[in-house]
Amino acid sequence: MKKEAIVLLNMGGPNNLEEVEVFLTNMFNDKNIITVKSSLLRSFIAKMITFSRVEKSQEIYKQIGGKSPIVGHTKKLVSKLQARMDESVIVDFAMRYTPPFVSEVIERLNKENIEKIYLIPLYPQFSTTTTKSSLEDFEENYHSKGGDAILVEVKHFFQNANYNKAIIERIKEMVNIDECKDFDMIFSAHGLPVKIIEAGDVYQKHIEKHVALLSKMLEDEGMKFNEVHLAYQSKVGPMEWLKPSLEDKLRDIKSRSVIIFPIAFTIDNSETDFELSIEYRELADELGFEDYRVCQCPNDSEFFVEALCEIYAKMR
Numbered sequence: 350m351k352k353e354a355i356v357l358l359n360m361g362g363p364n365n366l367e368e369v370e371v372f373l374t375n376m377f378n379d380k381n382i383i384t385v386k387s388s389l390l391r392s393f394i395a396k397m398i399t400f401s402r403v404e405k406s407q408e409i410y411k412q413i414g415g416k417s418p419i420v421g422h423t424k425k426l427v428s429k430l431q432a433r434m435d436e437s438v439i440v441d442f443a444m445r446y447t448p449p450f451v452s453e454v455i456e457r458l459n460k461e462n463i464e465k466i467y468l469i470p471l472y473p474q475f476s477t478t479t480t481k482s483s484l485e486d487f488e489e490n491y492h493s494k495g496g497d498a499i500l501v502e503v504k505h506f507f508q509n510a511n512y513n514k515a516i517i518e519r520i521k522e523m524v525n526i527d528e529c530k531d532f533d534m535i536f537s538a539h540g541l542p543v544k545i546i547e548a549g550d551v552y553q554k555h556i557e558k559h560v561a562l563l564s565k566m567l568e569d570e571g572m573k574f575n576e577v578h579l580a581y582q583s584k585v586g587p588m589e590w591l592k593p594s595l596e597d598k599l600r601d602i603k604s605r606s607v608i609i610f611p612i613a614f615t616i617d618n619s620e621t622d623f624e625l626s627i628e629y630r631e632l633a634d635e636l637g638f639e640d641y642r643v644c645q646c647p648n649d650s651e652f653f654v655e656a657l658c659e660i661y662a663k664m665r
Contacts, residue, residue: 350437350462351437351462351464352437352438352439352461352462352463352464353437353438353439353463353464353465353466353467354438354439354440354441354458354461354463354465354466354467354498355430355434355438355439355440355441355466355467355469355657355661356440356441356442356443356454356458356466356467356468356469356487357423357426357427357430357440357441357442357443357469357470357471357657358442358443358444358445358451358468358469358470358471358483358484358486358487359419359423359442359443359444359445359470359471359472359483359615359616360376360419360444360445360446360479360483360618361417361419361420361444361445361446361447361448362416362417362418362419362420362444362446362447362618362619363410363416363417363447364416364417364420364447364448365415365416366407366410366411366415366416368416368447368448369403369406369407369410370399370403371446371447372406372446372447373395373398373399373402373403373406374395374396374399375445375446375447376445376446377391377394377395377398377399378391378392378395379445379446379478379482381477381478381481381482381485382478382482383395384545384548409619409623410619410623412623412627413619413622413623413627417447417618417619418616418617418618418622419444419616419617419618420444420447420449422616422617422646422648422649423442423471423616424442425648425649426442426616426648426649426653426654426657427440427441427442428649429649429651429654430654430657430658433654433658439458439461439463441454441457441458442454443487445482445483445486451486451487451490451491452490452494455487455490455491455494455496456494458496458498459494459495459496463498464498464499465498465499465500465501466491466496466498466499466500466501467501467502467503467661467664467665468484468487468488468500468501468502468503469502469503469506469657469660469661470483470484470502470503470504471615471616472505472613472615473505473506473507473512473555473559473612473613473615474505474507474551474552474555474556474559474613475504475505475551475552475555476541476545476550476551476552476555477545477548477550477552478541478545478550478552480504480505484502484504487500488500501664501665503660503664505555506656506660507555507558507559507562508558508559508562509656509659509660510656511652511653511655511656511659512647512652512653512656513562513563513566514652515647515650515652515653515656516563516610516612516644516647517563517566517567517570517572518650518652519610519644519645519646519647519650520534520567520572520608520610520644521570521572522644522645523608523642523643523644524572524608524642526570526571526572529572529573529574529575530573530574530575531575531604531606532574532575532604532606532607532608532640532642533574533575533576533577533578533602533604533606533607533608534567534574534576534577534578534607534608534610535577535578535579535580535595535598535599535602535607535608535609535610536556536559536560536563536577536578536579536580536610536612537580537581537582537595537609537610537611537612537613537625538556538579538580538581538582538591538611538612538613539581539582539583539613539614539620540581540582540583540584540590540591540594541553541581541590541591542586542588542589542590543588543589543590543591544588544589546591553591556579556612556613557579559612560577560579560612563612564577574608575604576602576604578598578602579593579612580593580594580595580597580598580599581593581594581595582594582595582620582624582625582629583620583624595609595629596629596632599629599632599633599636599638600636605637605638605639605640606638606639606640606641607633607638607640607641607642608642608643608644609625609629609641609642609643609644610644611625611643611644611646614646615646615647615648615653616646616647616648617645617646617648621643621645621646625643626643629641630643
């Protein structure tokens with residue numbers, strides 16, 4: 350029987366404290382992250398960054414259970430998506446920087462009679478640093494192992510109605526309609542160096558369009574927040590990054606009550622469970638915020654599962 354496969358792609362995260370070094374090394378060796386042309390120079394830079402950050406990063410993961418939650422959430426999502434498919438469709442997932450790597454998934458798929466593989470990077474908005482990197486990683490590995498299935502890819506899905514319903518559902522879990530007027534809503538996106546945007550990356554444009562879409566949906570739901578904002582988190586290094594930073598936004602807004610939604614992530618990870626839920630909460634406490642709430646990512650939301658079913662159907 351001819352089969353098809355759906356492979357969900359994401360950045361990954363350490364499955365234990367020992368994998369923190371693997372995660373950092375692989376991430377900073379990614380030519381889409383460190384964009385210098387020389388692979389030797391990139392490797393040197395990766396070693397320096399990893400050496401300077403590994404202990405601090407391990408301390409971060411200790412505070413959220415000793416590992417990233419991303420693999421656990423993704424397994425649940427895969428299980429729910431597989432349950433929606435017939436026996437001719439295999440659903441699997443691969444991570445960019447930590448196990449399970451694409452090589453493991455490809456090895457499993459090559460044992461099956463796969464005719465087409467549908468690649469869905471779990472990044473709602475396109476970026477060279479995420480979507481492009483994950484697709485290239487799979488495609489290069491697949492062809493090097495002699496795979497002959499047709500590869501079909503999707504590059505973004507932030508406009509999908511059911512995906513956005515998953516986001517609205519998460520926001521509703523944190524605040525009811527009557528409370529909204531007392532809160533500012535902040536959509537927090539992972540930041541990028543400005544030079545990557547200037548080189549043609551459409552990430553910022555996608556983020557801004559996504560915020561506009563969600564703002565309209567919130568209004569239609571009767572969720573009238575005091576103000577709706579966009580901010581960027583996770584800046585590292587001395588380069589200029591996208592602004593406003595989440596730190597500056599928290600310092601500037603007049604409201605002392607905020608709801609944060611991590612708009613660039615579909616699955617919870619250290620940037621949500623630590624950076625937003627612990628680190629920025631401490632800043633909010635220092636600034637005198639009365640209420641600081643962080644929404645979960647869609648994770649294995651039924652709306653997200655439905656969105657992935659729609660995305661797959663449109664790719665066929």
